[in-house]
Amino acid sequence: MALGPIVQAVRGATIVAPRRTRWGDALRVHDGLFARWDQSECNNGGVVLNRDGMFVLPGFIDLHVHFDEPGRTDWEGVEKGSLKSVLGGVTTVVDMPIDSDPPTIAARDVTEKCEIFLAKSFSNFAVLAGAVPGRLAEMREAALAGAAGFKGFLCDSGWDDFPRLDGESLQEALVNASRIGLRLALHAEDQSQFVSDQIGDLGRPVSSEVSAVSTILTLAGEFGAKVHLVHLSTPEAVRMVNNSPLATSETCPHYFSSDEVLVRFGLDGVVVSPPVRSASLRNELRELVQNGWLDAVGSDHSPGPPNSDSFSGQWRGAQGAGKTMLALLDEFDSPELVADYTASAASVYGFATSGEISVGGQADFVVAERSDNGLWRIVDVVVGGRLVVNDSTVIGRPVVRNAISRTF
Known part of the structure; x- marks a missing residue:
């Protein structure tokens, strides 16, 4: 083309x-x-x-996508994922380090992924590098190669090649991020609070997110590290992050949208981690989104293997590429609110001329x-x-x- x-x-x-x-x-x-x-x-x-x-409106910035390239283009890939995104008004995406093969951890991985985006993407991009135990010494070189920041998990990620950060490695990752001067994005679920292997709300209660956020904010303050709490699902966690000068936050449409909007965009019944909460918590979170308590609303777009979907319980991910901007417009009927979230999203990783x-x-x-x-x-x-x-x-x-x- x-x-x-x-x-x-x-x-x-x-x-x-x-x-x-x-x-x-x-x-x-x-x-x-x-x-x-x-x-x-x-x-x-x-x-x-x-x-x-x-x-x-300013082109929308989606801070959270998984395009699965290199290595898993049969799942989707940069070209298809960015095409879906740009049709929905997204002009910049931030691609996660997990789900590609290899995961984006080393400097060479960052370079390869950037080259793929430059060759194939329909949207501007930034990439995060993985912060995983045993490879935290690679964070600085990944930043020099062009990573916008780092990403880690406080619970099992689902991939053996992307292990979760425990107490000691989380502290090391925060120290490194602080010294480098980039933000560490974190999947905030405390695995010790899980009550079962069930993916949904019963297996991963509100307390698991609140506990993880509390730990992250305490350590971020101790080490002076900037953190970004991804896809928050609970109002309590959002309020906690909002009170921290070092932390930013995002949520996703499936965590706060009305039933009508969820059905319209095919996001009803998704199986995601953290899980979609009760109707009352969704309503409370919707008010916080409307009142500007968060820094960004991302899609957490995560396509699964061929012939699987997030409704079956076999895959944890919403098919959200290109849906977030329209979901916000339909939910709140406020282009000004969408523009405000775009501007604040640009500041999370320091996109100087966007948003x-x-x-x-x-x-x-x-x-x-x-x-x-x-x-x-x-x-x-x-x-x-x-x-x-x-x-x-x-x-x-x-x-x-x-x-x-x-x-x-």
Whole structure:
């Protein structure tokens, strides 16, 4: 597929900028960046999108996907996963180190995965490197190779090549992350609190998440390490993280959405870890999401082996690629809330030029339309100033980039 056409401007739409402000009804793009309307050099001969009555939002940032490449492209792979994502308005994804083969731990693994994304992806990307016992000395080299941060588990991950962090190795990982200056993302479930091997709420109670979060926050404070608590499922854990200056948090649509939204996006009944909680806890978490208590809402998209799905109990993962932005819009009917979460998600791993519609920022944006029935539709998606999705159809490739740009 050829590169998508260059976009010059959007007219007629409401431009949703950071902190619930709006630019007006026109937006310019120049050299892949947002530009001032009166810049004469912006006339680049590109496409002008006339989108009366629609909304322009920053391209959504999904901080939690598993695309399973290298090694398991029969499960999905970067090209298919990013294609699903960009159709749903996602212009940047953060890929987890687990589920690929080999897992992304060493510097060479980071380099290989970045090369795969540059060659195949429809969205910008960042990758996390694994923090696992016995290989924690490799964290710095992984960072130098381009990792945005690190990822570890406090419970069994399901893979022998990605063991969980115990008390001693968790402390070592936090010390290393602090010295390197990158954030350590953690799957927060205390395995000692599990009451059975059952995947759902009965086997992994609320106390398992709360206990793990408490341990992480205490140690993060002791060692001065920045941490990110992934896919939180309980309101109590969210409140705990919100009170920590070193911690950020994310949740996922399947943990807080209404039944109607879950059914609409095929997320009802998913078998995930941590599990989906009771209706009352989901309602409470929904209020926290609506009131901005978290830093991000991610998909935790995790395709399974061929001929398996997350409803069967055989696989722990939601098929969520490209569904999160629309789920938020349909749930809360607030493009401003979605823009706020996109901006805060960009700050978790330090994406300097993403997440906001502002002059000089990377021109990653979405045109969305509220239908007469109150539901939302992604109309156009622009990545780096190139039109990738037009009228809800992929028409070209972007020139993607690693969202992390830094030196040590």
